[in-house]
Amino acid sequence: MFPPKSDIAAMPDFKDGIANWNSFGIGSMMENMSKYRPADIESKWQEKWLKESVYEPDLDGAARPFYNLMMFPYPSAEGLHVGNMYAFTGADIYGRKKRMEGFDVFEPIGLDGFGIHSENYAMKIGVHPVDQAKRSEEHFYEQLQMIGNGFAWNERLETYKPEYYHWTQWLFVQMWKHGLAYRKRQSVNWCPKDQTVLSDEQVENGKCERCGTVVVKKELEQWSFRITKYADRLLDNLEKLDWSERVKVAQRNWIGRSEGAEIRFEVAGSNAPATITVFTTRPDTLFGATYLVLAPEHELIADRQFAIANRDEVEKYAAEAKSKNNEERSEEGREKTGVELKGVTAINPATNEEIPIWVADYVLGSYGTGAIMAVPAHDERDFEFAKKFGLPMRQVIVSGGDDAVLPFIGTGALMDSGKFDGMDSEAAKKEITKFVHGEMKMQYRLRDWLISRQRYWGPPIPMIFCEQCAKAGKGEQPEMSGWYAVPEKDLPVLLPYVENFRPTGSGVSPLASDKDFYEAACPACGASARRETDVSDTFLDSAWYYLRYLDPKNASAAVNDPRVKRWLPAALYTGGAEHSVLHLLYVRFVALALTDWGILAFPDGEPFPKFRAHGLIIKDGAKMSKSKGNVINPDEYIRNFGADTLRMYLMFLAPFEQGGDFRDAGVLGIERFLKRVWNMGEGFAAPGTGARSAGALLHRTIKKVADDIDNLHYNTAISALMILLNGLEEQQAVAREDFEIFLKLLAPFAPHITEEIWREMFGRTTSIHREPWPIYDPKLLTEETITLVLQVNGKVRGTISLPSTLTEEEAKTAALADEGVKRALGGATPKKIIYVEKKLVNIVV
């Protein structure tokens, strides 16, 4: 593992310091010296900060609010992960600097404790989720206390507390009232292991995002939110957001907007009149459409009125295709299959030709209209299909150059397209659509947010179904007769403590067997009715928590709160990129909806104008996981090295947005650095020395550290601090003022040791974390002498030190006089001399 650190925590009475003393010191002070023992000072300051409310801003009166928000953890498993600590530390450093710059920094923390993740863990260790939540809460907060973040503890929240989920349920009710929540029987993702449905976003490569089990399709009646209604705004707003690019790209891909046309094809040969509407992004290729393909789910296939001569064969194919899950259906390189619908044909509206209609599972029922026009000459999939079944191909686009090879996917000029021949394909899209009375239309990859879960550990969905009203066709929403939201005065619908909380697998929640829970009176007619027994997705809990932090004491104003105006939109949001299309999409959707309802008023409806995704901490080149046994427990390192050392080590590994590989050996370097800081602090226990300031080095460091923190380049900021300490140690004597500036620069990274030196060694009475951030003097950034690089034909042949006041002429003269340069020139005459101000002279021969 790592070397034993017997010299720190394990020796409480060790008290000489001699062994630690280095060249910097004053011998006579030795008996007063103490060793750097993080265990002694860290918990002391954590308690003191709490008592002094160092990190509690005035939520109602702060003059310069800075909401420093970070994604809250979901407690489960063995406790805080080193990855959590990495994320929190990186966000905290930014916030600490802002606080020193005079901002009222609000850095809240809480627990996203509802959900499958926490419930599964409780089941695994055989504890009831309610009881496990209490334990996790205690353990997590204890660990979170130890990492030394400037958390505003007073405002902490837990999503599983009734005073919290009261408002999660309220949010559901609002969705319902505004027509954004609906219940529908549909083919949904079902995780056989977690025994619940999942949203599209929770399925990764056909597997459950939580447990990795292959997801299957099930026909179930489920609750969804109409996030698709917001697809355009979710996409368009991305342009205005200052977010990590990779997250924006992921959201763009996920929303997947494409512009195309819907075109109607009349059907011939059927006894009843029928049309098939297709969606295409290439209406310009309509003249090349030689057949149509319906998805197995297409409504015409189930329509018995529709005269398909080989109906049995077609239905059999469709049924088989539907039984396959997405993964099987789209397995890469899979051969195309399909069946022709005999006895019916479609009429290409551009050519008036009769073309065959097929059913094939390469067309998805859930996208577009569930039907396509196939243009085998200009689409790879259609090409493959046409080749296999011997269907005709017709090229209708030519590019300028080599276009002999089909399929040709690109754009170009039209051919064999009647009066459109020669037209540019881009222009032809609109023209041909118009010509056949089609309609330009957007299509989205995004699906509605499936919100219900057949599990116990979540907020019960606050809906009631009344059989009486349903029969009478009454209800709160059109086409949803019988359904009523729980009246707001009756919220929250409490999650009962049931002994049998395990998922049933029958498509309903364990709450469905709790009569006391589900029996309710109809809010409309008073008849005996039945409560919804599913709970909502965990991601609904976390879709509004940033609002809740602003008022944990007064639940009645949790969402519509005057503080919201002061603190939101958040100044900075930090979290993992793995939530690109989960949390980060949902949270935006909910904010947009709240904006439309007049509850929020953020510009563009966006709560987080600035978001930064941090990197991933891996271990020895591999992702940490319990099965690999390479999970780093931060507690152990904090116990052995201190939180300051671990914080700095994690930040020193690599740029914060990149992540890093955790290697035990590296921790020692930071530990040495902090010991040297400590020792230098001890050296100042005596009155100040009146030594000269480190000047340019100091001021360059102030600038560098400030810039690096702003850019989240903590690794290079730490490097700059090391260089400054090295420089100070080389001096005969160090000015106390310099060292104090150094301490302030170090404070965001190592909050405990800097506070200890500041207050205990230097006798200050207020926290270093409330000190003003150092300002550099631009005049002091440059050294008195500069190093001029001398090149001949671009190769370095020497360097010389010159006063920084030097002129171009002086530089060139000095360069030509240099021995190394003369040797390299070998008597040749310079053709050209390039001078880069105060940096370099390059002599070209």
Add this chain to the structure above:
RNA sequence: GCCCGGGUGGCGGAAUGGCAGACGCGAAGGACUCAAAAUCCUUUGUUCGCAAGAACGUGUGGGUUCGACUCCCACCCCGGGCACCA
């Protein structure tokens, strides 16, 4: 396949047109010590050379430039996102 990152010593990384390898780890040698640990000092890209110094060197191949890790073109490899989405 498309879209984002990225490829630099033994290792993590630094430098975004101007001394490649900052800072740290590791390693080697030395000081202190009975000894070890800790600490401090020195060295540490590769090759040739006693040295002064020289040549080579940032995934590969070209190009632009006085000068390229950095910019341009083509390609290879690694990580991530999307993917039969018409």
